[in-house]
Amino acid sequence: MLDLHLNLTPEKPAPSMFTGPVAPDENVVYDLLVIGAGPAGLNAALYAKRKGRNVAVFGDRVGGQMLNTSMVENYIGTSQNSGYELSQKFGNDIEALGIPILSGYLIDGWQQEEDDVIKLYATNRKQYRGKTVLLATGSTPRKLGIPGEIELADRGVSYCAICDGPLFKQKRLIVAGGGNAAAEAALDLARIGREVTVVQRSEFRADHILMAELEKLDNVTLLTQTQIERINGEEHVENIEVYDKVRGERYVIEADAVFVEIGHDPNLGPFKMDLEVNDNGEIIVDQCNRTNIPGVFAAGDVTETMYKQIVIAAADGAQAALSINNELTTGESRMQTAAHKERNC
Amino acid sequence: MSILTDENKKQLKEFLKAIERDTTIVLFNEENAPAGNETAELLRAMAELSDKLHLEEKDFATEKALATEYGVHAAPGYVILNDKKEFTRVRFIGVPLGHEINSLLSALVEIGGTTDPMPEAMLERVKKIDKPVDIKVFVTLSCPHCPGAVQKAHALALANPNIQAEMVEAQSFPELSQKYGVGSVPHTVFNGHETIIGNYPFEDFIAKAESA
Structure with missing residues (x-):
């Protein structure tokens, strides 16, 4: 039987891929160009616009990583929203304010112009100018970095459980990871697969409420202190080799698919060579969200914020927008970059 | 009911x-x-x-x-x-x-309504494709990225009589999905051999249709 839970979620009218929000104008020098359309970027745009700033957003996908979450249950006041629905609501708020969004394209270059204007190059071959730039580019799923992972990508190795889960009905599924994303993926997959094994190299750190749900399920096995060392298969994933660190044993788990949920790597894009980052590749910012590049700010998962959560990213975006507004108002601190660790925004 | x-x-x-x-x-x-x-x-x-x-x-x-x-x-x-x-x-x-x-x-809406046209430069490229192109976009119903890929494939078909494009609901058609090695969606196949896995910019879809 097909799973026919009706999840009818029409997008706003006029859904042409060439229609949608107003596109940014090449001939305008914006106060702020926001790169990224996840919670950090969209909330920054909202805050900046409400301060009277001329702002434009550049985002491949409105909602960002929220789109890969089935239910968002930890954003207060909005329980029972799917990640998709919450993404739509965020996007609607931005559109209602008339903020232009360029979606479907990436920013692949930047240049500091004279008069403190930063120019962005987009993959639609257009250029956009702003007095400030906010990097809210988020992150992409981290890979396990083990043999078989790349070879079997899209042939049983997946980084989107809600997308690819339905392809593995009644199969044996592995979830790699131990945080909230892994636990949520396992809960989703337990409804689809025959058996789900969650493999975590250390201890689980997912919310207690999620772990309690998982422990109730008969078809879910939880393994801690267990490292996945290799994914095997000819045409498709057939099994994984794991190492039990406590017993010092290696063994094989038969599996049809491996869902990797072990965290994310920051997206630095064309700014990569110029930004100061920490050991994890995350952008170092000061308390005003300034990076080491004058006029360039960063917020959300792309920065070294400790916890990668929707509400934290959104709040960080708001803070960045307020700092940017202040900097544009006072016209100072242009040279005070992250290196100075200024406390005053 | x-x-x-x-x-x-x-x-x-x-x-x-x-x-x-x-x-x-x-x-x-x-x-x-x-x-x-x-x-x-x-x-x-x-x-x-x-x-x-x-x-x-x-x-x-x-x-x-x-x-x-x-x-x-x-x-x-x-x-x-x-x-x-x-x-x-x-x-x-x-x-x-x-x-x-x-x-x-x-x-x-694309067919029966009024929507913004495809940008001229893209339309010119799409119109130049002079061989038959069959596009299949494999999707799942819970995939938020999939409609974007389907929309792009359909836009190509609407712009050029040589191109046909279809959405395939992968879970209901496991044999077809297996034939094309579908393990992640959206999985778009051009003429049975060129593939895009993911919802990438429209220009990538045009390029695959050109080379298929």
Whole structure:
């Protein structure tokens, strides 16, 4: 039987891929160009616009990583929203304010112009100018970095459980990871697969409420202190080799698919060579969200914020927008970059 | 029992107002087709909600010639005809529920409504493609990235008579999915050999159609 839970979620009218929000104008020098359309970027745009700033957003996908979450249950006041629905609501708020969004394209270059204007190059071959730039580019799923992972990508190795889960009905599924994303993926997959094994190299750190749900399920096995060392298969994933660190044993788990949920790597894009980052590749910012590049700010998962959560990213975006507004108002601190660790925004 | 709630109907009705010209869905169905009943029920409900949207139901087993003409190779399969009753080369195989309702609604509005045109430079490239291109976009109903890929494939088909494009609901058609090695969605196949896995910019889709 097909799973026919009706999840009818029409997008706003006029859904042409060439229609949608107003596109940014090449001939305008914006106060702020926001790169990224996840919670950090969209909330920054909202805050900046409400301060009277001329702002434009550049985002491949409105909602960002929220789109890969089935239910968002930890954003207060909005329980029972799917990640998709919450993404739509965020996007609607931005559109209602008339903020232009360029979606479907990436920013692949930047240049500091004279008069403190930063120019962005987009993959639609257009250029956009702003007095400030906010990097809210988020992150992409981290890979396990083990043999078989790349070879079997899209042939049983997946980084989107809600997308690819339905392809593995009644199969044996592995979830790699131990945080909230892994636990949520396992809960989703337990409804689809025959058996789900969650493999975590250390201890689980997912919310207690999620772990309690998982422990109730008969078809879910939880393994801690267990490292996945290799994914095997000819045409498709057939099994994984794991190492039990406590017993010092290696063994094989038969599996049809491996869902990797072990965290994310920051997206630095064309700014990569110029930004100061920490050991994890995350952008170092000061308390005003300034990076080491004058006029360039960063917020959300792309920065070294400790916890990668929707509400934290959104709040960080708001803070960045307020700092940017202040900097544009006072016209100072242009040279005070992250290196100075200024406390005053 | 209706698969649509009153709230669903209200939303759909509002959405379907964007269809300004007569637009026809031709559905090929058969008994025991995966989610065949649900597909028929949904399409009937949609046609009832709009004066401009029409539904023609055909038997897949007995109307093979017409199905073949429209490239429908499995049931439930359906295509969209424009106001001149011409085949638009836009095709769907499988139920359009979950996120895929958006793929269907987008195609209907693209064909029967007024939308922003494709940018001139892109249109020129697409129009230059002078060999037949068949595009299959494998999706799941819970995949939020999939309608974007389906929309792009359909936009290519609408812009060039040499191109046909279809959505395939992967879970209902496991053999077809296996044949094309579908393990992640959206999985788009051009002429059976060129592949894009993911919802990438439209220019990537044009490039694959050119090289397929």
